Amino acid sequence: MGSNLVELGASNPATPKNANGDVRSAPRAHKPIRILVVDDEAHVRSMIGATLERQGYNVQLASSGREAVDTLDRNTFELVLTDIVMQEGNGIALLELIHAQRPNVPVIMVTAIHDISVAIDSMRRGAYDYLLKPFEREHLVATVQRALDHRQAIQESHTYQQNLEQVVRARTEMLRQAMEDLEHSYDVTLEALGDALDLKDSETEGHSKRVTAYTIALARAMGISPAQIRVIARGAFLHDIGKMAIPDEILRKPGKLTKEEMDFMREHCSRGYQMLRKIPFLSEAAEIVFAHQEHFDGSGYPSHTSGNKIPVGARIFAVADTLDAITSDRPYRKARTFDEAREEILRCSGSQFDPGVVEVYLKIPNELWHELRSEITNQNIRFSTFDIANPAAAQAS
Numbered sequence: 001m002g003s004n005l006v007e008l009g010a011s012n013p014a015t016p017k018n019a020n021g022d023v024r025s026a027p028r029a030h031k032p033i034r035i036l037v038v039d040d041e042a043h044v045r046s047m048i049g050a051t052l053e054r055q056g057y058n059v060q061l062a063s064s065g066r067e068a069v070d071t072l073d074r075n076t077f078e079l080v081l082t083d084i085v086m087q088e089g090n091g092i093a094l095l096e097l098i099h100a101q102r103p104n105v106p107v108i109m110v111t112a113i114h115d116i117s118v119a120i121d122s123m124r125r126g127a128y129d130y131l132l133k134p135f136e137r138e139h140l141v142a143t144v145q146r147a148l149d150h151r152q153a154i155q156e157s158h159t160y161q162q163n164l165e166q167v168v169r170a171r172t173e174m175l176r177q178a179m180e181d182l183e184h185s186y187d188v189t190l191e192a193l194g195d196a197l198d199l200k201d202s203e204t205e206g207h208s209k210r211v212t213a214y215t216i217a218l219a220r221a222m223g224i225s226p227a228q229i230r231v232i233a234r235g236a237f238l239h240d241i242g243k244m245a246i247p248d249e250i251l252r253k254p255g256k257l258t259k260e261e262m263d264f265m266r267e268h269c270s271r272g273y274q275m276l277r278k279i280p281f282l283s284e285a286a287e288i289v290f291a292h293q294e295h296f297d298g299s300g301y302p303s304h305t306s307g308n309k310i311p312v313g314a315r316i317f318a319v320a321d322t323l324d325a326i327t328s329d330r331p332y333r334k335a336r337t338f339d340e341a342r343e344e345i346l347r348c349s350g351s352q353f354d355p356g357v358v359e360v361y362l363k364i365p366n367e368l369w370h371e372l373r374s375e376i377t378n379q380n381i382r383f384s385t386f387d388i389a390n391p392a393a394a395q396a397s
Helices: 042-054 065-074 091-101 116-124 136-198 207-221 226-237 239-244 259-266 268-278 280-291 312-326 337-349 356-361 366-379 391-396
Strands: 034-038 058-062 079-083 107-111 130-132
Touching: 034 065, 042 058, 042 136, 065 079, 065 091, 079 091, 079 136, 091 107, 091 116, 091 136, 107 116, 107 136, 116 130, 130 136, 136 207, 136 226, 136 239, 207 226, 207 312, 207 356, 207 366, 207 391, 226 280, 239 268, 259 268, 259 366, 268 280, 280 312, 312 337, 312 356, 337 356, 337 366
Parallel strands: 034 058, 034 079, 079 107, 107 130
Antiparallel strands: none
16 A cells, blocks of 8 residues: 555544543453454554554554454454555455454444545445544544444443343243233132032033033044133033023923923023123133034024034034033933944934034044043042143143
C-alpha cells in the first residue's frame, strides 16, 4: 500500500477527555478486551496497536489476511480492525469469513481508498464501521468504543433473550403442572359423581368404571388420539349420570317397566347432557352422554341418529357397554361369558353397532377384557383420565 500514516495528537471536541486533557480510557474489565489489528504496513499497525494498548486493550497484530486467519483460529477476539487492500490477502474476504464464522465479532474496515462505494460495500458485507486513512487518534478510539458498545449491547440482548426464554419455559412448566393438577381434580370430581350414581343404582355397581376401561382399550386400538380419548373416557364414565334425575321407584323397580316408565327412563340421555354441557371441561363429553343409546341403523334414542353422525366416542362406547352388560350379573339373569358377548356383538354389527368398531373389537383377545375386569373388581381401581395419554405410565402404575 502507500505510505499513509495514522495522524496522532489532533483534538476532537466530541471525544471524551479526562482532567489532564487526555482521551478517556475504555473501562477496565477483569479480563482485557482483545483486539486484532490487520495491516500489511508495519508502521500503521504499530501505531494503531500502540494507541489502543494505551486505552487498556489487549492488542494483537497481523501483517496479512492469511496471518489473521491463523491468529483467529488460535485465539478469540472481541473486535477486529483490518485494512481492505493488502499484498497478501483481501480485507473484504477476511470480513466475510469473520462474519460467517464469528457473527458476534464486529469488524472495522481501515482503508486509504477515498471511495464511498467501497465503504458502503464493506458495510453491506457485515462490517460495523470504517476508517479512512489518515485518521486522528480520537476518531480511532471513539470508533473502537462504539463497536465494542454495540457488541456488548448485542450480547446483553442475547443474554436477556436467553433468560426470558428460561423464564417462559419455567412458567410454561408451572402452567402445565397446574393444568395437570386441575385435570386430576376434575377426575376426582368425576369419581365422586360415579360413586354417587353407584349408591343410587346398586345393581350396576362398578359398571361405569368397567365400561370406561373397555372404552379406553377400544379407542386406543382404533388409533384415537390421547386428547380425544380423554373426552371419550369422561363421556363413557358419566354416560348414566342422567339417571340421578330418575325417581327411585322407576330406577329400582324390580319388574318390567311400563311404557310411560320406559319413556321416562330414556330421558336420562338428554338429562345427563343438560347436566354436563354447561361445564367447560365436560362439554364434549356431554355429546357422548347424549348419544350413548343411539344405534348405528338409527333405531336407538333419543334422536334416532344413525351411522357416522353418531359421535365416534358413542359408537365405541356402545360396544363396550354391551360387552359389560352381557358379562355382568343382573337380577333377571346370570352373567354370560366373553365368548358369548363376542357372538352377540358380531350378530348386531351394522344394526346396533358400527361395523368398523366391531372389527377392531374382534381383533382384541378376551384375555384383555378378563384382565381389565379383574383389576377393577379385585383392586378397586379408581377411574382416572390422568394417565390416559401415556399408556406406558398407566401400565407401570
